[in-house]
Amino acid sequence: MTKQQINKVVVAYSGGLDTSVIIPWLKENYHCEVIAFVADVGQGAEELNGIEEKAIASGATECYVVDLKEQMVEEYIYPTLKTGACYEGKYLLGTSMARPIIAKAQVEVARNVGADALCHGCTGKGNDQVRFEGAFAALAPELMVIAPWREWDLVSREECLDYLAERNIPCTASLTKIYSRDANAWHISTEGGVLEDTWNAPNEDCWEWTVDPEQAPNEAEFVTVKVQQGEIVEVDGEAMTPYNTLVYLNEKGAKHGVGRIDIVENRLVGIKSRGCYETPGGTIMMEALRAVEQLVLDKSSFEFREELAVKASHLVYDGRWFTPLCKSVLAASEELAKDVNGEVVIKLYKGHATVTQKRSDNSLYSEEFATFGEDEVYDQSHAGGFIRLYSLASRIRALNEKK
Template identity: 75%
Template sequence: MSKSQVNKVVLAYSGGLDTSAIIPWLKENYDCEVVAFAADVGQGDEELQGLEEKAIRSGASECHIVDLKEGFVGEYIYPTVMTGAVYEGQYLLGTSMARPIIAKAQVEVALKVGADALCHGCTGKGNDQVRFEGAFAALAPQLKVIAPWREWDMHSREDLLAYLAERNVPTTASATKIYSRDANAWHISHEGGELENPWCEPTKQVWTMTVDPEDAPNQAERVQLGFEQGRLVSVNNEKLSPYQALVRLNQLGAAHGVGRLDIVENRLVGMKSRGCYETPGGTILMAAYKALEHLVLNKDSLKFREQLGLEFSHLVYDGRWFTPLKDSILAGAQAFANQITGDVVVKLYKGQATVVQRRSPNSLYSEDFATFGADDVYDQSHAEGFIRLYSLASRIKALKDKGQA
């Protein structure tokens, strides 16, 4: 599809500098109608306030703001938590999990308004371009995809600001903005500024969601999480929806400085990037969920679930949500999650979320077996035969090496 064949395009619009410039650029270069689309994934009312008016002033014909908060938490975050997915052992996938539901909603808007193209503001260096376009390919391959950062000749914030100024398009952005941030119900990410040098310690200006652990309360706070078949259903014995439960955990965790992370990660496109993440509620939730898993799952089941989590972390990070592999992994994880029912108490203190109590009707823990005191259920002499058989291969090899077998 050539530029002249594009009549209407739906743009993933945030109201930031990039997407504010994209609207007039699309109209000038594709001579098309631009429909703005924004997803509410829990990034906060301040980012959405006045967004529709701003899009129209920038040249969009209309703006659709879609509330995805509950669906994001219930249909994307909770399933990912069930797999135990943590990218490269640290990153809780906050940005990665949000992209597929945003892309899906963008496609739905495009089909609704009769658009023939989709547009995003992702750069050619990042992961998000792959996540969005992978979703577009799976959900609406007939729609053309426009990625301005791979087409236009602008390369900096100064270029974009000058472009908007020439066209009298209003913007609140400035050339002095230091950090690039992305927020949703699960986390907020920070890149840029001093973070581009991995030897530089993040300054206090980086963090916006959590209290500095050094300034957190000197009194620990405990929070109880209730689970039913792998899903969080209550916080401190109060029944809450998936989104509201996460909001509550974010509030509790942020007040104690929980969930800060400073990492260098491997992007899908091949380069490394340094970012800081704040995931207070997610850190608490993951700690509690894993505690129940260790109480309920046997050794082989837990080992296999960990393998599923490793694979799923790369699947989500690499933008492969709408694939048969995703469905297969989640089906396997759900089989384990069906047993994850119970309660966990997590202690919050100076940046740490520590599990201190756990219980489940499906617990495999038996005090009768595990006790160091006298018991009538385990004959310790039986361990000798088990160890002899368990180490038989090593014994045979040793004898062979000594010429005795």
């Protein structure tokens, strides 16, 4: 499909500088009708307020705002949590987990309006271009994908602002923006500015949601979480939907400075990037689920779940959600989570979420067997035969070497 054959394109619109430029640029360079699509993934009212009017003022014919908050937590975040996925040991995949549902909803809008192309505002340096286009390829291979940052000759924020000014298109963006931020219900990320030099410590401007742990309350707060089949269904005695659970725990965690990380990660495209990520509620959720797993999963099952976590973290980070392998990993973790039922108490204090109590009807922990005191259920002499068989291969190898 060529530029001349594009009649209608749906662009993923955020209301920021880049996507405000993209709408008029598409009209001028592809001579097509532009439909704006906005995904509400919990980024907050400030970003969404007046966004439809802003899109129309930029040149869009229509603007669709789709509420994806509850679905994102229930169908993307909760399944990922069951795998234990944590990219490179620290990152809870905040931006990554939102991309599949955004791409899927964008495709649905495109089909509903009869569009023949999709457009995103991702740069050619980042991961998101791969995540969006990988999803588009799996869900709508017949639709053309337009990536303006890989085509146009605009190279700076100043040029983008000049582009809009020349066309009398209003924009609230300015040259004073220092950081690049991405927010959804799960997390907020901050990149750029002082963080581009890894020797610079992050300042308070790098953190948006969470209180500085040093300034957090001096008194700990405890939350009680109920888990059923690897999903949090109740907090502090109240049943909540997945999204409302996350909102509640975000508020609790942020107040105590929970969920801050400052990392340098390996992007899919080969570039290392530094970011400050805040995931207060997600950090609490992860601690709760892992605590119940410790009680319920046997050694081999837990080891396999850890393998799934590594695999899932790369599948989600690399934008391979809509693949057979990802479906298989999610199915395996779903099976393991069937017995992950229990209750956990978590202490929130000065940036830490610490499990202090845990119990489960499916617990494999037995005080009778584990005690250091006298017991009537375990004959310690039986361990000798077990160890002899367990180490038999090593024994045979050593005997062979002596020969």
